[in-house]
Amino acid sequence: MAGQCPKQSPSDQQRHGTGYLPIEDYGLIGNMRTCALVGMDGSVDFMCWPEFDSPSVFCRLLDKDKGGHFAIQPAPHLHCTTKQQYLPSSNILQTRYIHEDGVVDVVDFFPRPKNAKVLAKGPKQGAYREMTSVQEELKRWLVRRVECIRGRLQLDVEIFPAFDYATEPHTTTILLEEGLPHSKRSKTATFHSRNVKLQLDVTIDRGDEERDQTWPVVRFEKQSRPGMLGEGIVARIDIREGQAVSFVLRNDSDNHITENITTAVLDTQQHDTQTYWYNWISRSKYKGRWREVVSRSLMILKLMTYEPTGAIIAAPTFSIPEDIGGVRNWDYRFSWVRDSSFTIYILLRLGFKEEADAYMGFISERFVQSRVADGGLPIMFTIRGETDIPERELLHLDGYRGSKPVRIGNGAAFHQQFDIYGELMDAIYLYNKYGKPIHWDLWCSVRRMLDYVLTIMHEPDMSIWEVRNNKQNFTYSKIMLWVAFDRGLRLADKRNFPCPNRARWLAARDSLYEEIMEKAWNDDMKCFVQSYESRTVLDASVLIAPLVFFISPNDPRFLSTMDRIMLPPEKGGLTSTGLVYRYDTDVAEDGVGGREGAFSMCTFWLVEAMTRAAVYEPRYLARAINLFENMLGFSNHLTMFSEEISRGGEQLGNTPQAFSHLALISAAFNLDRVSEGREVGR
Numbered sequence: 001m002a003g004q005c006p007k008q009s010p011s012d013q014q015r016h017g018t019g020y021l022p023i024e025d026y027g028l029i030g031n032m033r034t035c036a037l038v039g040m041d042g043s044v045d046f047m048c049w050p051e052f053d054s055p056s057v058f059c060r061l062l063d064k065d066k067g068g069h070f071a072i073q074p075a076p077h078l079h080c081t082t083k084q085q086y087l088p089s090s091n092i093l094q095t096r097y098i099h100e101d102g103v104v105d106v107v108d109f110f111p112r113p114k115n116a117k118v119l120a121k122g123p124k125q126g127a128y129r130e131m132t133s134v135q136e137e138l139k140r141w142l143v144r145r146v147e148c149i150r151g152r153l154q155l156d157v158e159i160f161p162a163f164d165y166a167t168e169p170h171t172t173t174i175l176l177e178e179g180l181p182h183s184k185r186s187k188t189a190t191f192h193s194r195n196v197k198l199q200l201d202v203t204i205d206r207g208d209e210e211r212d213q214t215w216p217v218v219r220f221e222k223q224s225r226p227g228m229l230g231e232g233i234v235a236r237i238d239i240r241e242g243q244a245v246s247f248v249l250r251n252d253s254d255n256h257i258t259e260n261i262t263t264a265v266l267d268t269q270q271h272d273t274q275t276y277w278y279n280w281i282s283r284s285k286y287k288g289r290w291r292e293v294v295s296r297s298l299m300i301l302k303l304m305t306y307e308p309t310g311a312i313i314a315a316p317t318f319s320i321p322e323d324i325g326g327v328r329n330w331d332y333r334f335s336w337v338r339d340s341s342f343t344i345y346i347l348l349r350l351g352f353k354e355e356a357d358a359y360m361g362f363i364s365e366r367f368v369q370s371r372v373a374d375g376g377l378p379i380m381f382t383i384r385g386e387t388d389i390p391e392r393e394l395l396h397l398d399g400y401r402g403s404k405p406v407r408i409g410n411g412a413a414f415h416q417q418f419d420i421y422g423e424l425m426d427a428i429y430l431y432n433k434y435g436k437p438i439h440w441d442l443w444c445s446v447r448r449m450l451d452y453v454l455t456i457m458h459e460p461d462m463s464i465w466e467v468r469n470n471k472q473n474f475t476y477s478k479i480m481l482w483v484a485f486d487r488g489l490r491l492a493d494k495r496n497f498p499c500p501n502r503a504r505w506l507a508a509r510d511s512l513y514e515e516i517m518e519k520a521w522n523d524d525m526k527c528f529v530q531s532y533e534s535r536t537v538l539d540a541s542v543l544i545a546p547l548v549f550f551i552s553p554n555d556p557r558f559l560s561t562m563d564r565i566m567l568p569p570e571k572g573g574l575t576s577t578g579l580v581y582r583y584d585t586d587v588a589e590d591g592v593g594g595r596e597g598a599f600s601m602c603t604f605w606l607v608e609a610m611t612r613a614a615v616y617e618p619r620y621l622a623r624a625i626n627l628f629e630n631m632l633g634f635s636n637h638l639t640m641f642s643e644e645i646s647r648g649g650e651q652l653g654n655t656p657q658a659f660s661h662l663a664l665i666s667a668a669f670n671l672d673r674v675s676e677g678r679e680v681g682r
Helices: 012-018 263-281 291-303 337-349 353-369 419-434 440-456 475-495 502-519 540-547 556-565 600-614 619-632 658-675
Strands: 026-030 035-039 043-048 056-058 069-074 081-086 093-099 102-109 141-160 170-174 187-193 197-205 221-223 232-240 244-251
Touching: 026 093, 026 102, 026 291, 043 141, 069 093, 093 141, 102 232, 102 263, 141 263, 170 221, 170 232, 197 263, 232 244, 244 263, 263 291, 291 337, 291 658, 337 353, 337 419, 337 658, 353 419, 353 440, 419 440, 419 475, 440 475, 440 502, 475 502, 475 540, 540 556, 540 600, 556 600, 600 619, 600 658, 619 658
Parallel strands: none
Antiparallel strands: 026 035, 035 043, 043 056, 043 069, 069 141, 081 093, 093 102, 102 141, 141 232, 141 244, 170 187, 187 197, 197 244, 221 232
């Protein structure tokens, strides 16, 4: 599966005019430890090393001058057409430069052992689970392979690291003046900061043409640039048909004897990585009409799992703006209980039980170890399960196209967001249904948690949108609190678990339902509203209601709400050009300020809500399909979605976002089932 049709590269004016590529002009590669974003112009503009939440090494995406990058691109005088796609059924990214004089492919990937398999962690195994073969064989390498497949082309290579979010100086050393193929070493250059030491290995292959006795020459020179705290290296390569040059960035060993990288070694690594991803996606049970789109979303979600613990991150990036030039810039490199719990449903229904097992092991430990002082559960964790996530601003970085401040950490970690209890209970219930029966200790943790929820069910919170001003009694949170008690009661009945507070849970569930129907319904507007306090504000989060079986999708109250959401904003709705906004920021004060784009997740939620309504009201089915296809048109060239879509159609926010892709998969899954006359459910 090669993904969607590759699109043209951005013009030189786009990069040179602002110094930044559009957010959607990137592809993602990774190894379930960290990742990198590779632009359509061949530049790695984002990479944290060695893990998702480590400081950045390349971050030109957030500062064109100081952030750092690793670029392989045609010489400036060449005007090439660029196409970018994933190699079939893999997360190996290919960028192709096409010119009248020659064609060059750049293949980017992080290696994976072909037989690596996650083993679920038992309760006594400690903080990290073991992986078959991975610990010994996983190469913490960024591999960039360049091959000329027709004619000849000149390429420029630039490597300018910027360690510790561009705050840490480094020393650059060139070890080989020329990366000649007969050299006994591949180690060509090193970049040493105080805490991180990287080395660059270069291998050269001249091809099989006996008549061609020339070799591509890679001659690096050191170069200083304004704003950078250490030197980078640059080279110009003249490469001909059949020739190849590979670059590998990895940790610099303290030993004098290092593994020499050869073309044969890289061939094996690429083959094994291709095999790994092919075998992984072959496990998918989805066989519907949007198979390529769903498969790509699944592989993106897999890249956002942190394999050692089973944590699932919300997005692999930080501070990509929700509004160009605005202040809505957040760090998403953490594991939200909310996002991860929704992901469990997708993994289970589509056949990826090992990943679901891994996350359930992760969250089960959090039940025991991470309760806050009053007995509640934090809303998010680091990839290792920690809860200390202080937010700070990197004032020295300019931000994407001047979008300041650049933030790392996340102050929302200290929020009270009561909806997480419903999402987590839904995940546990579904895991028991589609995965494995939950064990006694987990049930005891569930009982303690729901008894705690009894004490906070009538309190206001900050809810799914993580407002940063006044707490409210948000409708979404109240619905998910209802879900928490409902799933607890169902689970107790399903498994015949003892439930000492059954009567109180049942009373809480029923009272919440009546309360929501009374206080969250505006009879004049004929719709559910954002909160008990904000009774004239429409909020797309209420679209979750039929998806979690709070309300039937054909209930007149819900259909009226959904129809209102589908109206354009100027008519009191939230939908424009087929894209759904979460709420009107001009009407709803959230304590953040600034504008934002349409929410990708909310658009897919609307598709799924209409799909479920179509079971009883067939008129909604064609509209749901059209809305879904329209939304797919706003993906990037690799079928990748960020958090939001701007009013001008560009992608905004951290990218790719797990919530966007899991909502896409769920919408496609249920659209297929309804179209085929099968039952939808959870």
